[in-house]
Amino acid sequence: MSDYDFDVIVIGAGPGGYVAAIRAAQLGLKTACVESRATLGGTCLNVGCIPSKAMLHASELYDEAASGKLAKLGIKAQVELDLDTMHGQRRDAVKGLTGGIEFLFKKNKVEWLKGHAAFIGKDTIDVAGKSYRARNIVVATGSNVTPLPGVEIDEKVVVSSTGALELAKVPGHLVVIGGGVIGLELGSVWKRLGAKVTVVEFLDQLLPGMDGEVRKEAAKIFKKQGIELKLSTKVTGVTVKGDKASVTVEPAAGGAAETLEADAVLVSIGRRPNTDGLALERAGLTVNKRGQIEVDHDLATAVPGIWAIGDVVPGPMLAHKAEDEGIAVAENIAGLTGIVNHDVIPGVVYTMPEIAGVGLTEEEAKERGEVKVGKFPMLANSRAKTNHEPDGFVKVIADAKTDRVLGVHIIASVAGTMIAQAAQAMEFGATSEDIAYTCHAHPTHSEAIKEAAMAVTGKPIHI
Ligand code: FAD
Ligand code: NAD
Numbered sequence: 001m002s003d004y005d006f007d008v009i010v011i012g013a014g015p016g017g018y019v020a021a022i023r024a025a026q027l028g029l030k031t032a033c034v035e036s037r038a039t040l041g042g043t044c045l046n047v048g049c050i051p052s053k054a055m056l057h058a059s060e061l062y063d064e065a066a067s068g069k070l071a072k073l074g075i076k077a078q079v080e081l082d083l084d085t086m087h088g089q090r091r092d093a094v095k096g097l098t099g100g101i102e103f104l105f106k107k108n109k110v111e112w113l114k115g116h117a118a119f120i121g122k123d124t125i126d127v128a129g130k131s132y133r134a135r136n137i138v139v140a141t142g143s144n145v146t147p148l149p150g151v152e153i154d155e156k157v158v159v160s161s162t163g164a165l166e167l168a169k170v171p172g173h174l175v176v177i178g179g180g181v182i183g184l185e186l187g188s189v190w191k192r193l194g195a196k197v198t199v200v201e202f203l204d205q206l207l208p209g210m211d212g213e214v215r216k217e218a219a220k221i222f223k224k225q226g227i228e229l230k231l232s233t234k235v236t237g238v239t240v241k242g243d244k245a246s247v248t249v250e251p252a253a254g255g256a257a258e259t260l261e262a263d264a265v266l267v268s269i270g271r272r273p274n275t276d277g278l279a280l281e282r283a284g285l286t287v288n289k290r291g292q293i294e295v296d297h298d299l300a301t302a303v304p305g306i307w308a309i310g311d312v313v314p315g316p317m318l319a320h321k322a323e324d325e326g327i328a329v330a331e332n333i334a335g336l337t338g339i340v341n342h343d344v345i346p347g348v349v350y351t352m353p354e355i356a357g358v359g360l361t362e363e364e365a366k367e368r369g370e371v372k373v374g375k376f377p378m379l380a381n382s383r384a385k386t387n388h389e390p391d392g393f394v395k396v397i398a399d400a401k402t403d404r405v406l407g408v409h410i411i412a413s414v415a416g417t418m419i420a421q422a423a424q425a426m427e428f429g430a431t432s433e434d435i436a437y438t439c440h441a442h443p444t445h446s447e448a449i450k451e452a453a454m455a456v457t458g459k460p461i462h463i
Pocket of ligand 1: 011012013014015016017018034035036037041042043044045047048049050052115116117118140141142143161162182274277278309310311312317318319320321322350
């Protein structure tokens with residue numbers, strides 16, 4: 001009889017870990033998943049993707065009604081914000097989905113080991129004072145908030161994304177430190193609900209890593225929406241007095257300091273891998289300079305039998321990237337061939353309009369060789385125009401010689417949904433001509449992708 005307790009133990013039940021555990025069990029492996037949180041689903045379901053989208057959706061509807069956008073469509077309503085109910089539907093969404101993962105664990109016979117896991121040796125971990133031995137251990141411990149030195153997060157006045165999801169009242173002035181994805185999504189929520197929002201960003205543009213033209217256009221759109229942007233600006237200190245904060249900022253290149261008075265301050269300057277308390281050294285594992293566990297193409301670490309996936313390994317910190325790695329790692333453990341194409345991972349910012357991209361930015365593509373670029377404005381897309389959603393564009397970047405699509409970038413109300421076809425086309429090695437000659441339903445926002453692909457060879461119809 002085997003002296004192993006499990007074929008696979010997964011540490012962490014976020015989108016990486018819970019998906020890995022379910023797939024491993026589906027493949028016939030005896031599987032356990034360790035989670036220290038009271039509910040399954042990790043950052044994404046508990047305090048990330050899901051609650052933020054619940055607040056983004058509700059605040060968007062409120063804004064449409066309160067700002068008179070609905071009145072322009074002939075819908076007149078007396079609007080009142082009931083923030084408690086809005087938070088209630090957010091909590092309901094989280095409860096439903098985290099409970100759903102518990103159901104899936106039972107259905108697939110994945111055992112949930114409740115508690116914090118720490119390595120005892122390379123094939124053994126401790127959970128709540130009990131040791132468990134497994135042939136394979138998958139580290140899927142995710143990430144947490146990067147602190148800003150000298151700024152204490154109290155989750156009341158100075159909040160991380162977790163506190164910013166739960167503010168009990170709309171702040172008069174919200175100062176957001178960091179103009180990345182979290183800052184813009186949660187900044188948008190509170191702006192729509194009535195707060196004055198100021199985003200302080202160290203770099204000269206928002207959304208680092210995204211296509212340059214997209215970043216510039218996004219800044220224009222957020223400014224038009226009334227979000228104040230302080231680019232190339234650094235925060236030098238935050239002091240809290242009672243329920244107010246003073247944020248001192250100065251130009252990144254040096255210059256006169258300025259103080260912003262705030263009712264809430266959101267610290268959203270990135271996230272860092274979670275490895276504290278795991279005792280990786282007892283398993284012979286180390287982390288790189290960024291605190292991540294390095295893995296090879298198969299998601300195997302340097303120690304045989306130990307694998308790692310999701311936010312704790314290099315790559316974009318995205319739930320769908322973690323999920324795909326979860327499936328791949330389970331398949332590799334089971335002796336199949338699990339593959340994740342890290343060149344084709346879409347990213348979406350769920351503001352209004354949404355901002356989405358997949359593949360290379362124009363800047364990256366040009367560094368590698370000659371490219372052709374096709375663009376189409378949403379203003380000329382019949383559905384976007386009819387829906388009064390004129391902002392944004394689609395940009396298709398193709399290799400100048402082979403016409404193979406290298407990247408697609410979209411700003412549009414439903415960019416997050418539109419980007420899926422671009423990712424699939426790229427996964428199939430499509431050319432811009434393949435997209436241009438694919439019949440797209442009319443009237444849809446997605447026709448803008450077809451037209452941008454037609455524009456690669458200079459032949460869009462509607463501009
Ligand atoms: P996590 O989801 O972080 O899960 C790791 C789990 O491991 C946690 O539950 C933790 O409690 C547990 N754990 C850690 N250490 C131990 C231990 N030693 N023992 C036991 N358990 C342990 N991504 C998107 O793709 N789309 C979005 O819209 C999106 N929105 C976001 C919004 C916010 C506000 C935030 C903060 C993040 C968002 N993300 C989004 C990012 C996304 O949440 C992460 O990329 C994703 O959750 C990573 O999954 P993971 O499985 O690697 O780790
Ligand atoms: P981020 O890396 O997206 O943005 C952080 C921003 O803060 C950057 O623009 C950076 O230049 C800036 N910054 C860093 N230090 C600063 C300082 N001292 N002063 C001012 N600005 C500073 O990080 P985030 O927004 O915290 O999000 C963390 C992670 O969560 C991201 O990797 C993202 O992928 C993930 N996430 C994804 C989604 C989504 O997919 N829709 C939503 C939320 C979060």
